[in-house]
């Protein structure tokens with residue numbers, strides 16, 4: 001068909017001849033965690049999961065925050081929670097951060113921390129066969145050794161199935 | 167057309183750093199103050215929440231995701247607009263005039279202390295193929311503009327230095343402003359040259375802070391303490407093309423002002439405006455903006471300044487707050503901070519820097535280098551304007 005038209009078809013080499021300008025932005029940040037998350041991270045360093053209770057709606061917020069978004073009041077009643085919880089939802093990720101295919105899948109999961117009334121945070125699962133993960137599964141935190149903890153969400157290595165199972 | 171009033175304001179004050187607070191905690195503080203001031207329950211009464219934000223300054227793409235909680239907007243109508251605070255206020259005015267909401271909260275914040283290299287973010291705003299490749303610091307754009315303005319309007323560096331002296335002195339009277347100082351012209355002229363003709367003290371410093379303004383329809387505002395009426399808004403952008411823009415004269419500010427004046431029914435701004443809070447993120451900008459706003463004729467701002475007309479007790483007090491030179495530069499929050507000051511002045515609550523008999527105010531913002539993006543708002547203790 002193309003023979004009916006004058007000129008030459010384009011190929012991928014031709015596109016590379018088009019001029020492009022490359023640039024890598026200098027965008028560096030150092031976020032202040034704020035006083036609520038600061039205390040949460042300090043707790044992790046000590047091997048503890050801290051939450052905060054709203055005196056109005058009585059929800060336990062974990063990770064803690066300085067205010068309750070529902071009641072719009074400051075919150076300051078700190079509570080120490082267990083390092084066990086329940087899988088609220090999970091996914092099995094066969095691609096990494098930059099969407100490269102990986103052999104051993106990542107196991108992101110949202111964990112409802114025990115005692116927090118269904119609230120919790122995103123983390124990951126470990127020591128588990130991906131095929132056996134279930135919503136509602138009981139899990140327990142596996143901590144880094146104390147000397148390796150830095151006050152970081154990764155001070156918990158992952159959550160593994162709790163003894164006793166579902 | 168529906169009249170719109172400001173019924174409450176909240177400002178954290180400006181600080182060069184705020185390491186103990188997250189940006190969310192900073193915003194929460196401003197929001198609590200604004201809702202207290204307006205006697206509004208954000209969880210029940212506010213029909214629209216609007217935030218002015220720029221992803222690259224916030225360090226998060228799709229920032230509106232992180233906006234609701236700390237301003238009371240979770241599970242409520244929320245939007246962010248990627249622009250200056252005054253544009254967000256104009257959007258709030260539209261929501262009320264359109265009948266979408268009776269009460270609107272407008273938020274902006276700067277947590278620039280979280281940005282390790284602000285120069286990198288500013289550089290990223292330059293045209294990627296032409297201007298950025300030449301590899302200048304973005305402040306160069308202000309140096310270029312200042313030089314052309316000085317040339318066209320026959321203004322001197324000494325006169326620009328007078329702006330710095332005035333605004334830094336005003337800031338001494340403002341507890342929200344961290345850069346209060348008693349300077350003389352030589353302090354400014356002798357400060358380190360940066361992007362000649364700009365010197366170090368001609369340029370405002372980047373600071374942290376958050377501001378929330380609560381707007382309401384006339385029906386709601388009539389039952390509130392000391393409403394301040396938004397009688398006119400206008401906004402405008404010139405071409406971003408550095409070869410085509412007018413370097414000496416900010417045409418976009420002129421056009422934004424004309425839109426706002428028409429909205430407010432103002433024909434003679436100098437006589438009808440009592441106080442002005444205009445962009446002074448660089449010293450020359452205050453003079454250039456006053457001329458483009460038609461508050462004085464072109465080339466006359468410096469003369470008025472040197473005669474003291476823009477002092478707190480002058481004919482037309484300009485940046486009684488201390489402006490960005492005295493307050494610091496809060497990026498896209500500058501317009502709301504200037505609005506906060508105008509409201510304090512019109513309510514007679516500006517303390518030591520209170521201007522006598524202030525009944526109407528003009529607020530103007532600029533989005534900073536390299537932009538030609540500006541907005542203007544007219545405020546008054548009484549509603550006015552065309553319909």
Ligand SMILES: [Zn+2]
Pocket residue numbers: 054055056057058059068069070071072
């Ligand atoms: Zn609550």
